[in-house]
Amino acid sequence: MNKLWIETANLCRHYKRGTSTVKAVDGVDLQIYQSEYLAIVGSSGSGKSTILNMLAGLDTPSDGTVHVDGTNLFKMSRKEIASYRADKIGMVFQSFNLIPHHTALYNVEMALFFDDTPKDERIAKATAMLESLGLGERLDHKPSDLSGGEQQRVAVARALVKNPTVLFADEPTGNLDQENTNQIAKLLKDLNKKGITIVIVTHDLPFAKENADRIIRMDYGKIVEVIKNGGSNGSA
Amino acid sequence: MDLRDMLHISIGNLWRMKLRTFLTASGVVIAIAAFVAMLSFGAGMQENVAEQFNKLGLFNTMIVYEKRTESDNERRHRNQDDEENIEEDSTSVNDSLVVVDMIIKPLDNEALKLLSKIRGVSLAYPFESFAISVTIDDSTYETDAQALPLDAYKTKLYSELSYGEHLKSDSSKEILLTDQFIKDFNIEFPDSLIGRQLIISAKASSVDSGLYAIVKSDSFNIIDKVKELKFDSLLNKDYVSTVLKTEANDAIGRFVDGYMNRNEIVSDTLIIVGILDNGTGRRTSSKQILIPMSIAEKFNSKGAGRGMMDMFSMVSGGQIDLFNQGSESKSFSKITLNIEQGFLHKNIADSVKALGYRPFSYAQEFEEIQQIFLYFDMGLGLIGLIALITASLGIVNTMVMSIIERKREIGILKSLGADETYIKFLFLTESGMIGTIGASAGIVFGWLISRLGSFIVRSFMEKEGVDAIELFTMPIWLVLTAFAIGLTVALAAGYFPASKAAKVDPVEALRSD
Numbered sequence: 001m002n003k004l005w006i007e008t009a010n011l012c013r014h015y016k017r018g019t020s021t022v023k024a025v026d027g028v029d030l031q032i033y034q035s036e037y038l039a040i041v042g043s044s045g046s047g048k049s050t051i052l053n054m055l056a057g058l059d060t061p062s063d064g065t066v067h068v069d070g071t072n073l074f075k076m077s078r079k080e081i082a083s084y085r086a087d088k089i090g091m092v093f094q095s096f097n098l099i100p101h102h103t104a105l106y107n108v109e110m111a112l113f114f115d116d117t118p119k120d121e122r123i124a125k126a127t128a129m130l131e132s133l134g135l136g137e138r139l140d141h142k143p144s145d146l147s148g149g150e151q152q153r154v155a156v157a158r159a160l161v162k163n164p165t166v167l168f169a170d171e172p173t174g175n176l177d178q179e180n181t182n183q184i185a186k187l188l189k190d191l192n193k194k195g196i197t198i199v200i201v202t203h204d205l206p207f208a209k210e211n212a213d214r215i216i217r218m219d220y221g222k223i224v225e226v227i228k229n230g231g232s233n234g235s236a
Numbered sequence: 237m238d239l240r241d242m243l244h245i246s247i248g249n250l251w252r253m254k255l256r257t258f259l260t261a262s263g264v265v266i267a268i269a270a271f272v273a274m275l276s277f278g279a280g281m282q283e284n285v286a287e288q289f290n291k292l293g294l295f296n297t298m299i300v301y302e303k304r305t306e307s308d309n310e311r312r313h314r315n316q317d318d319e320e321n322i323e324e325d326s327t328s329v330n331d332s333l334v335v336v337d338m339i340i341k342p343l344d345n346e347a348l349k350l351l352s353k354i355r356g357v358s359l360a361y362p363f364e365s366f367a368i369s370v371t372i373d374d375s376t377y378e379t380d381a382q383a384l385p386l387d388a389y390k391t392k393l394y395s396e397l398s399y400g401e402h403l404k405s406d407s408s409k410e411i412l413l414t415d416q417f418i419k420d421f422n423i424e425f426p427d428s429l430i431g432r433q434l435i436i437s438a439k440a441s442s443v444d445s446g447l448y449a450i451v452k453s454d455s456f457n458i459i460d461k462v463k464e465l466k467f468d469s470l471l472n473k474d475y476v477s478t479v480l481k482t483e484a485n486d487a488i489g490r491f492v493d494g495y496m497n498r499n500e501i502v503s504d505t506l507i508i509v510g511i512l513d514n515g516t517g518r519r520t521s522s523k524q525i526l527i528p529m530s531i532a533e534k535f536n537s538k539g540a541g542r543g544m545m546d547m548f549s550m551v552s553g554g555q556i557d558l559f560n561q562g563s564e565s566k567s568f569s570k571i572t573l574n575i576e577q578g579f580l581h582k583n584i585a586d587s588v589k590a591l592g593y594r595p596f597s598y599a600q601e602f603e604e605i606q607q608i609f610l611y612f613d614m615g616l617g618l619i620g621l622i623a624l625i626t627a628s629l630g631i632v633n634t635m636v637m638s639i640i641e642r643k644r645e646i647g648i649l650k651s652l653g654a655d656e657t658y659i660k661f662l663f664l665t666e667s668g669m670i671g672t673i674g675a676s677a678g679i680v681f682g683w684l685i686s687r688l689g690s691f692i693v694r695s696f697m698e699k700e701g702v703d704a705i706e707l708f709t710m711p712i713w714l715v716l717t718a719f720a721i722g723l724t725v726a727l728a729a730g731y732f733p734a735s736k737a738a739k740v741d742p743v744e745a746l747r748s749d
Contacts, residue, residue, distance in 0.1 A: 058651060058742045079655050086653020097648050097746060101252055113237040114653035158652070 005166065005197060006032040006055060011064035013050050013221075024050040026221035027064070032166075032199060037192040039208035040201045042218035048201045049170050051218070055199065056089055056168050057081040086114035090159025094171035096151040098143040098158075104130060104150075105139040108158045115162060129157040133187070149180025156187060166197040173207065185211055237658075246665040253638070257670065260634040263627030264674025265681055268722045271620025272682025272714060273689065278613040280686075280709040285605060293392025294598035298573040298584060300351060302343050303594040341592040342567040351571055354587045356579030361385045362568035364532050370525060371435040377421050379524040381436065383532030391574050394526070400430040400510030407530040411436070411506040415513055417524035429508045436527070437503035440538040441495050449494020450487050502538045504531055624721065627674070628729035631667050635733035639663070639740070646737055647745025656738035663734035664727060671726020675719045682718065683710055 013025040025047040032038055032055075040048040053059035054066060057073055066073040068088070073081065085091075090111075098107045108126035117125070130139055133153045143151050152172060159167055169188065173181040189211055192198045202208055208215045209229060217225040250257045289295055341347075343362070352360035361384060368381040388394055389402045403410045411434065418426045451458075461483070469475040512526060575584055581597040588595040639646070646659055686708035694704040 053743050056651070058746075079657070082650070082653050082655035082658075085651065091651050093746065097644070097651070099645050099648060101248075110649070111652050113241065114655075114658070116237075119241065 002033040002035050004031055005034045005036075005069060006030075007067045008051075008055070009065045009067075011051065011054060011066065012062045013047070013054060013059065014062040023221045025054070025061070028218075028221075028223055030216065030223065032197065034165075035192070035195045035197055037189070037198045037211060037213045038200070039212035039215045040199065040218060041203060041205050041208050041215055043203060046218040047221040048218050050221075052168050052170050052199065052201050055166075056091055057084055082114070087162065088165050090162065090164035090167045092152070092155050092159050092167065092169040092172045094174035096143070096148075096155045096175070098151055098154055100143050103140045103142055104135060104146065104154045104157075107143070107154055108161050111158045111161050125161050126157070129161045130154065133157050147180070148176050149183055152176060152180065152184055153187070156184070160191065160196075164196065166199060167191065169198065169200040171202055172200065173202070173204065181207070242662065242665050243669070245662065246669050249638075249642075249666055250669055256634055256637070257673075260627075260630045261670050261674040261677065263630040264624070264671060264722055264726065265678040267620060267623035267627045268675050268678025268718050269681035269685060270623050271617060271721070272679055272710070272718045273685040273708075274616035274620055275613055275714055275718075276682065276686040276708045276710050277689065278609060278616050279711055279714055280690075280707045281612075282606070282609045283709050283711075284705055284707070285609075286602070289598060289602055291392065293574075295602070296575040296577065297391070297393065297598050298575055298581060298588070299596040299598075300343065300347075300571045300573060300588050301569075301594040301596065302567075303341060303589075303592055343569070343571055343593065344567045347591070347593065348568075348571055350591055351573060351588065351593070354573075354584055356576050356584050357573045358576045359385075359387050359391065359574035361388045361572055363570045363572060364536065364568060366438060366532075366535065368436050368438045368525070368535075371437070372429070372432065375421075377417075379417060379420075381438075381525050381527050381532070381535075383527050383529050385529055388572070388574075393572075394512060396513040398511045398513040399427045400508070402510060403526075403528050404509075406528050408528055409504070409506050409531075410509045410528060412526040413508060413511045414524050414526070415511060418511060420524065426511050430510065432508050433505055434508060435503055435505050436525075436531075437501050438535055440500045440502045440535075443495065445500075446491040446495035449490045456486070456490060500538070502535050504534070506531070621721070624725050628725045631670055631726055631729035632733060634670070635663060635667055635730050636736070638666070639733055639737045643740060643745045643748045646740045647742045647748070650740075650742035651746065659740070660734040660738040663737045664730050667726050667730020667734070668723060670730075671723040672719075674726065675722025678722060679715055679718050686710060 008028055008030045011025055011028040011030070012023070015022040015024060024045075028047075028051060030051070040051060042048045050059060054061050057076075060074060068084065073084065076084065098104075099110070102110070105123070105126050108130055109122045112122040112125060127136075127139060130136060133156065135150060135153055135157065138146060138150060138154075143154070146154065152175075156172075159169075167188070172188070173184050176184060185207060188198055188200065198212075200208070200212065205215075205217075209227075213229055215225075215227040215229065216223050217227065348360055348362060351357060363382070365380050365382045368379060370377045370379055384394060386403060386406050397412075398415055400412075403412060413426070413429065415426075417423075423429065450456075465479070466475065506527065573584070573588075575581065581599045585595040585597055585600070649659065649662075690706060690708045693707050697704040
């Protein structure tokens with residue numbers, strides 16, 4: 001068993017909608033181990049993306065804790081949480097979230113803005129990362145000049161260029177065709193083999209089963225099932 | 237990421253929105269240009285005044301006047317009246333006419349000696365002038381003459397000559413004309429006057445002639461007066477009083493006639509040695525011709541150019557010696573002090589006051605003028621600032637729009653590790669860039685406006701035959717102030733939107749279109 005890297009306890013995210021309360025995430029206890037490939041699956045509105053945002057420190061829980069490598073994430077200052085995002089994690093989104101007016105190279109380089117990497121080194125690392133993902137010819141292309149698969153690979157390059165410990169991917173193949181989905185799936189699998197922890201949110205159970213070590217199924221903000229790939233099932 | 241990266245990103249963002257950036261910066265440009273042009277005018281005016289003061293040596297010149305003070309008797313009398321008024325009735329009105337008795341401490345040769353001994357005074361000279369007729373060839377001009385000691389020509393006030401040279405000594409038979417004289421009398425070739433002779437002359441009035449007229453006049457015969465007396469009424473007090481009043485009035489009338497109508501002419505022939513540049517009237521207090529002290533004393537001793545007011549002044553000051561009207565009894569309307577560099581005018585003014593005279597310092601006057609200029613500049617600056625505040629609203633609008641449009645970008649940056657400080661700094665840099673561009677261009681435009689204004693004013697002045705002066709100036713403090721204000725206002729305008737941007741919820745931002 002690898003080292004426990006992220007642990008949540010009674011994690012809740014409740015929203016006020018008028019007079020009623022929406023329980024997007026409600027009392028989730030979760031452990032993520034180093035180098036694990038974890039998939040969180042569930043239907044729309046099940047709370048899977050909300051969990052991912054809280055694990056990344058983008059969203060703040062209503063209750064409960066998130067410990068990263070033993071440190072309570074939400075006891076950190078906002079600046080420390082920002083540093084955590086800059087140094088420890090990479091994020092990939094369904095809609096790629098590339099800045100449209102910047103080139104592929106600059107979009108990747110931006111990920112290194114916040115860790116004091118000198119400009120020359122930023123460019124070198126970003127170029128090398130894009131080339132490793134087969135985008136060497138697309139460095140100066142803007143997102144609008146790239147296909148969906150290429151855009152997502154730029155997004156992955158941006159997430160990986162800073163050598164994160166964990167890669168959070170929110171529906172990374174949601175906007176891709178089968179061919180590009182396969183490419184991204186393979187890419188993530190390869191990264192995981194290199195030791196990067198991957199937490200992926202998807203509604204595509206077959207994709208999760210094919211790639212993840214462990215699958216967590218959520219419904220109405222709660223974990224309803226934990227599936228260990230190639231092994232036993234268990235309930236939360 | 238360093239400042240260079242931040243500037244690069246900001247410039248890129250502003251460049252993408254060229255039109256909006258241009259329009260927003262235009263507001264700042266106009267406001268700063270107005271600010272610079274207006275304050276450039278204020279600074280130009282101030283510099284002109286300072287230059288004139290400096291050119292004329294007024295910063296080291298002090299004028300001393302007689303000080304009129306209330307006599308002790310009068311002060312006692314007034315105090316008594318005040319006390320009585322309080323005792324009688326607080327509402328009563330004292331309608332008696334208070335005749336204020338003034339004593340004048342004369343500005344005479346004794347005063348000149350005392351003033352010249354004040355520490356820091358390098359030169360003290362009196363202002364002596366009188367009406368005079370100047371005859372050159374067949375032309376006669378009525379003007380004013382002024383006498384100055386030779387040392388006074390070394391001061392800035394009287395040192396510049398248009399032609400010729402200065403007087404050689406205080407007793408030379410020489411004369412200096414002034415540019416003002418040349419201009420007033422339309423003399424075409426002033427340089428041709430150098431070396432030529434002229435005659436100065438003045439009517440003389442003396443106390444002698446007045447006294448003489450009391451006892452010897454066509455309208456007065458002592459035998460007739462004796463005959464007119466009613467000897468049997470000489471013991472009548474009223475009769476005696478009436479006769480004395482009538483005779484006293486007649487005697488005063490005859491004295492005045494004799495004083496004013498003596499009609500003796502004093503004259504002298506002098507050689508024109510130079511023409512003083514008094515800048516068409518810029519030299520304060522300089523008369524149209526300048527003569528040596530000895531010539532002035534000669535004219536003065538004979539009562540040249542003296543009027544009734546001079547006589548009354550001398551009598552009331554107790555300076556007149558009926559039997560000896562020599563230079564010892566003479567008083568001056570003012571005395572000019574030349575002050576050495578490094579001495580405080582205030583200390584010298586205090587010494588002058590201690591001697592019982594009233595000082596007037598141009599340097600102290602300049603401080604008051606500067607105060608007025610400060611208010612003037614503040615008024616002009618305020619107008620510019622109002623324009624700048626209006627422009628700042630444009631910056632606020634642009635930045636708020638930018639945040640709305642770039643909300644997703646803010647979310648992406650936050651997901652990559654940007655903290656609130658970074659986001660705030662990014663937007664502040666952009667508003668600062670707008671301020672920098674606007675202020676820089678505004679300074680250039682303001683300078684161009686000031687040049688245009690200067691060209692128009694100078695053309696107008698030259699057309700009117702006035703010495704053209706530079707009314708606009710752009711000192712470095714104005715450039716730096718304008719830039720600092722432009723940048724500060726832009727940063728202040730960008731602060732609220734930048735703070736708003738820093739607080740954008742990244743989850744919501746990443747979901748936005």
